[in-house]
Amino acid sequence: xxxxxxxxxxxxxxxxxxxxxxxxxxxKWYVQAGDTVTDGQVVCEVxxxxxxxxxxxxxxxxVRELRFPEGTTVDVGTAIIAVDVAGGAPxxxxxPAEAPETSxxxxxxxxxEKKPEGRQPVLVGYGVAASSTKRRPRKGPEVPVQQASVAxxxxxxxxxxxxxxxxxxxxxxxxxxxPVRKLAKDLGVDLTTVIPSGPDGIITRxxxxxxxxxxxxxxxxxxxxxxxxxxxxxxxxxxxxxTRVPVKGVRKATAAxxxxxxxxxxxxxxxxxxxxxxxxxxxxxLKQDKDLQNLRVNPLLLIAKALLVAIKRNPDINASWDxxxxxxxxxxxxxxxxxxxxxxxxxxxxxKDAHIKTLPQLAESLGxxxxxxxxxxxxxxxxxGGTVTITNVGVFGVDTGTPILPPGEAAILAVGAIKLQPxxxxxxxxxxxxxxxxxxxxxxxxxxxxxSKVLADIAAILEQPKKLITWA
Numbered sequence: 001x002x003x004x005x006x007x008x009x010x011x012x013x014x015x016x017x018x019x020x021x022x023x024x025x026x027x028k029w030y031v032q033a034g035d036t037v038t039d040g041q042v043v044c045e046v047x048x049x050x051x052x053x054x055x056x057x058x059x060x061x062x063v064r065e066l067r068f069p070e071g072t073t074v075d076v077g078t079a080i081i082a083v084d085v086a087g088g089a090p091x092x093x094x095x096p097a098e099a100p101e102t103s104x105x106x107x108x109x110x111x112x113e114k115k116p117e118g119r120q121p122v123l124v125g126y127g128v129a130a131s132s133t134k135r136r137p138r139k140g141p142e143v144p145v146q147q148a149s150v151a152x153x154x155x156x157x158x159x160x161x162x163x164x165x166x167x168x169x170x171x172x173x174x175x176x177x178x179p180v181r182k183l184a185k186d187l188g189v190d191l192t193t194v195i196p197s198g199p200d201g202i203i204t205r206x207x208x209x210x211x212x213x214x215x216x217x218x219x220x221x222x223x224x225x226x227x228x229x230x231x232x233x234x235x236x237x238x239x240x241x242x243t244r245v246p247v248k249g250v251r252k253a254t255a256a257x258x259x260x261x262x263x264x265x266x267x268x269x270x271x272x273x274x275x276x277x278x279x280x281x282x283x284x285x286l287k288q289d290k291d292l293q294n295l296r297v298n299p300l301l302l303i304a305k306a307l308l309v310a311i312k313r314n315p316d317i318n319a320s321w322d323x324x325x326x327x328x329x330x331x332x333x334x335x336x337x338x339x340x341x342x343x344x345x346x347x348x349x350x351x352k353d354a355h356i357k358t359l360p361q362l363a364e365s366l367g368x369x370x371x372x373x374x375x376x377x378x379x380x381x382x383x384x385g386g387t388v389t390i391t392n393v394g395v396f397g398v399d400t401g402t403p404i405l406p407p408g409e410a411a412i413l414a415v416g417a418i419k420l421q422p423x424x425x426x427x428x429x430x431x432x433x434x435x436x437x438x439x440x441x442x443x444x445x446x447x448x449x450x451x452s453k454v455l456a457d458i459a460a461i462l463e464q465p466k467k468l469i470t471w472a
Contacts, residue, residue: 008086337389
């Protein structure tokens with residue numbers, strides 16, 4: 001019989017890869033049971049509410065078990081992979097005759113057992129807790145992942161080792177997808193009391209709603225029965241022609257942040273239409289500059305530089321509102337956010353200390369930011385600490401917009417499409433390259449005068465780019 005020693009098994013737990021995040025979804029496993037891993041090797045990719053992140057394993061060994069399949073949302077601190085650091089052969093199921101004499105019950109020998117274990121050091125998010133001995137669950141072909149995870153969770157909750165049989169474990173944790181479990185939690189429904197109607201005994205959203213209705217309905221009275229207008233609501237749509245997409249990850253975090261910002265900060269938006277013909281000519285000249293070769297040189301680069309110069313001339317706009325302490329926090333640095341549309345939703349990574357960067361350095365940082373965002377590799381740290389933001393809606397062909405402030409920032413600049421339009425230039429109507437800028441700001445921090453000065457300075461620089469030399 002081949003077994004693993006308890007001391008040789010290490011469990012890698014889901015770390016907090018951001019700041020205060022509580023869960024992450026496993027997008028892809030890069031290893032399987034039996035694979036050899038080394039310290040620092042990426043074993044999986046997860047998506048948090050802020051970004052997609054690759055997780056490296058912090059030790060050498062042989063993978064014994066992947067605790068959760070791809071697509072599962074896992075709480076921070078939950079073990080997701082077990083590794084035998086001794087590198088022995090995979091454990092084989094034990095028969096009752098081979099079970100240790102100290103076994104609590106004969107049927108427990110085929111069921112996963114777990115004892116609380118001290119947390120191993122992880123990358124980010126939590127430290128090391130006091131440890132105690134543990135026994136790794138033995139793998140068997142009959143034991144599904146859901147049953148094994150129940151045994152783990154039972155002990156993590158402080159209820160002692162899991163000694164139930166597979167059948168008992170399955171009864172104690174009904175089959176349901178994470179969104180259904182959250183719905184049940186929100187409605188106060190105990191899933192063990194719900195009758196499943198899905199395939200293979202899976203509980204559906206409809207099952208949860210059905211279980212919640214009797215508990216929430218008032219006592220039968222003629223005066224409080226549902227009206228005829230309420231009855232058809234459940235069938236008022238054609239489910240065969242609809243697609244429901246769970247709100248999670250980046251989209252969920254963005255939605256919560258935007259709602260919080262819109263209903264917390266009093267937004268004001270001002271607009272200005274600008275002749276940017278000279279700016280576009282300067283862009284073409286800079287593309288030929290040897291110091292900017294192989295760098296991203298475009299109108300956004302000069303717009304970003306113009307905003308930084310405007311902030312230097314009007315520093316009070318680079319601030320935030322501290323509600324708890326009732327203070328205005330003036331920032332003596334600029335972390336310039338660039339809103340980026342990605343397949344996972346809108347994200348706003350920022351260029352740290354953009355105010356001290358030269359034009360070539362700013363171009364390099366902007367190129368790296370955009371490339372990383374499109375590849376879905378933006379780190380949570382890159383999206384924290386922003387002070388002011390630019391959103392370029394012009395790339396979608398629209399004239400401008402009224403952007404909502406990222407939480408904690410006082411201003412955001414929207415850049416519209418640059419179009420050839422008739423414009424009065426030197427007393428004559430000529431075709432000129434024109435765009436519309438919109439500056440939204442927090443009216444608690446920025447009054448109309450300050451907001452107007454900032455927007456006017458940006459427009460003046462884009463109309464006469466030579467001001468970059470005299471104002472910077």
